[in-house]
Amino acid sequence: xxxxxxxxxxxxxxxxxxxxxxxxxxxxxxxxxxxxxxxxxxxxxxxxxxxxxxxxxxxxxxxxxxxxxxxxxxxxxxxxxxxxxxxxxxxxxxxxxxxxxxxxxxxxxxxxxxxxxxxxxxxxxxxxxxxxxxxxxxxxxxxxxxxxxxxxxxxxxxxxxxxxxxxxxxxxxxxxxxxxxxxxxxxxxxxxxxxxxxxxxxxxxxxxxxxxxxxxxxxxxxxxxxxxxxxxxxxxxxxxxxxxxxxxxxxxxxxxxxx
Numbered sequence: 355x356x357x358x359x360x361x362x363x364x365x366x367x368x369x370x371x372x373x374x375x376x377x378x379x380x381x382x383x384x385x386x387x388x389x390x391x392x393x394x395x396x397x398x399x400x401x402x403x404x405x406x407x408x409x410x411x412x413x414x415x416x417x418x419x420x421x422x423x424x425x426x427x428x429x430x431x432x433x434x435x436x437x438x439x440x441x442x443x444x445x446x447x448x449x450x451x452x453x454x455x456x457x458x459x460x461x462x463x464x465x466x467x468x469x470x471x472x473x474x475x476x477x478x479x480x481x482x483x484x485x486x487x488x489x490x491x492x493x494x495x496x497x498x499x500x501x502x503x504x505x506x507x508x509x510x511x512x513x514x515x516x517x518x519x520x521x522x523x524x525x526x527x528x529x530x531x532x533x534x535x536x537x538x539x540x541x542x543x544x545x546x547x548x549x550x551x552x553x554x555x556x557x558x559x560x561x562x563x564x565x566x567x568x569x570x571x572x573x574x575x576x577x578x579x580x581x582x583x584x585x586x587x588x589x590x591x592x593x594x595x596x597x598x599x600x601x602x603x604x605x606x607x608x609x610x611x612x613x
Contacts, residue, residue: 355463356597357386358571362579364550365587371398372548372592377410381419383464385410386594390457390476390548392522393446397454401442405456405523408438420465428533431460431471435523435531442524455524458531459490459546463598466538471531475519477552479560480536481543486561489544490532493521517549540600543571547578550589554582564595571595 363370371391378384387406391398412434418427435458446454457474470478472490475497480487491497495518496510510516523529543564551560555578563569563577575593582591 355384355599356571357384358575358595359386359593360572360575360579361592362583362587362590364590365583367590369399370590371402372550372590373399373402373406374546374592374594375406375410376594377414379413379416379418381417383418383462385413386459386461386546386596388459388476388546388548388592388594389523390474390550390590390592391454392456393451393454393524397446397451398456400445400451401454401456401524404445405438405442405458408441409434409458409460418464422464424464424467424469424535427462427464427469428471428535431462431469432531432533435460435471435473436528439523439525439529443526446524453524455522457519457548458523459594461544461546461594461596463538463596466598466600467535468538468544468598469533469535471533473529473531474522475517476546476548479545479547481545481561481564482539482541484561484565486557486564489534489536492519493532494519516553538598540598542598544594544596544598546594546596548590548592550587550591551578551582551593553589554585554587554591571597 374388376386389402389405391402457476460471462469475492478489496513496516499505
């Protein structure tokens with residue numbers, strides 16, 4: 355497995371409320387996390403970083419390995435995300451953190467399978483055989499309008515209320531993450547991103563960059579962030595790229611070693 359993680363403040367913001375990192379558990383399995391915070395100058399930073407670090411620490415202390423069932427991992431993710439929502443909601447009762455929240459994307463590669471957990475409007479995509487497929491479904495007002503047949507997917511991308519989300523960590527009610535798993539093939543690339551990328555860069559442009567065989571993952575991440583900034587960079591931009599290598603060649607390569 356190869357991976358690259360890159361976060362950028364963008365061209366207009368004064369702080370970066372996105373936060374992404376990866377953590378390896380005691381059995382050597384790596385969990386990727388990305389959070390896009392909201393709720394004010396300081397609160398958004400706190401919500402995103404705290405969520406990633408809390409879940410990352412819990413994962414680092416776990417012993418899940420190749421013998422652990424997918425259902426067990428999914429249950430663990432669901433429970434930990436539910437608990438973290440309560441943590442963020444309780445902290446948000448303090449005046450300085452009032453109303454804070456965050457989206458969350460998590461991705462685990464377990465042998466030849468990916469397990470995804472999703473809350474909010476950050477996204478996870480799968481790139482395979484020259485095709486880009488959106489794995490997650492946005493928890494947003496415009497997605498509900500799409501699902502109801504009131505607007506099209508194309509109209510949703512430019513809708514004035516596209517940034518209104520309907521589910522996030524930090525809510526006072528119980529939050530359910532969308533959890534799914536899917537098989538992986540040699541050469542698959544998984545893109546996890548905050549909406550600062552997809553609000554600025556079209557899926558066609560994303561696919562064009564990720565299809566370049568002569569670019570490293572780091573270079574592709576840099577190209578995506580650069581293009582988002584060239585198109586306006588109205589929000590923080592965070593990109594996680596993961597390239598799957600089949601089991602017989604599946605020695606993990608860090609971003610530094612990849613180059």
